[in-house]
Amino acid sequence: MSVSFHLCQPGRGASCGACCGLYNFRDHSRERLTERLGLQTDTFRALPPERETWHATAVSLLEARRAGPPLFPAVRVCPLLGFLDAERTRVGCLGHPKVTGGQDLRDCGVYHAELCETFTCPSFTWLTDAQARLVQAACADWYLYGLVITDVEFVRGCLRLLEWEQAGPVDLEALVGNPEALAAMRRLFALKETAPDRGTHAAVFGRFTPDAEGEPVSRVLDYTVLGARTAPEDDVVLCLGYAPDTRAELERARRLVREHVTVVAQALTSPAP
Incomplete structure (x- = not known):
């Protein structure tokens, strides 16, 4: 049993950032997460694609978040998660080379780029292809899709x-x-x-x-x-x-x-x- 397509970015309105800690907050409402993702998107979009600058900015965002600790402290929350499109309908890694235009800045977050590249969501193995496609079709928005596909x-x-x-x-x-x-x-x-x-x-x-x-x-x-x-x-x-x-x-x-x-x-x- 396994899924034949990419669960993080399957297209048709669906996308997921759960492995980056998207929902790992006591208040993980759509409104609150939209605000958080918007802040991170605006912050990194304004920066040149330079590793030192991105790393310092990521550390600064993590420090500022100490007032609101994650729900599960053992699960990391990456500040590089944000909206990938102008309409803000798709979530993903702002430091990915396909997003930055070539520079791989994923090491500036809380995970190494190699781990991000090779990580496979457990749902990929535990769901059937038909089940995953149903979720994709029924939950064609970033917030609901991520909540459902990972459960x-x-x-x-x-x-x-x-x-x-x-x-x-x-x-x-x-x-x-x-x-x-x-x-x-x-x-x-x-x-x-x-x-x-x-x-x-x-x-x-x-x-x-x-x-x-x-x-x-x-x-x-x-x-x-x-x-x-x-x-x-x-x-x-x-x-x-x-x-x-x-x-x-x-x-x-x-x-x-x-x-x-x-x-x-x-x-x-x-x-x-």
């Missing part, structure tokens, strides 16, 4: 629920080719951004929370405390960042997920107009 459990969990709803396998190519179903799938995936009433948990990102060393560890639901049993929706509920304190909160989150899955299934089974 394999979320993608698999959503598709597993859809299979249960349909009582059989899902034809992902047919889903991508069905505008109504694809729009409904986007709304399901977009719960990563839009799901309400997730609380203000200080150290939760999707299914993960930092341990004592700052490493991401997977969260689980304590069914004994909640007075509940397991349900098919629970993996997706956790991936959405819910940390319910009561059974009622858990049931509301489950119902939200089920409703969105049902809409996708209905769009797939409705006769063509």
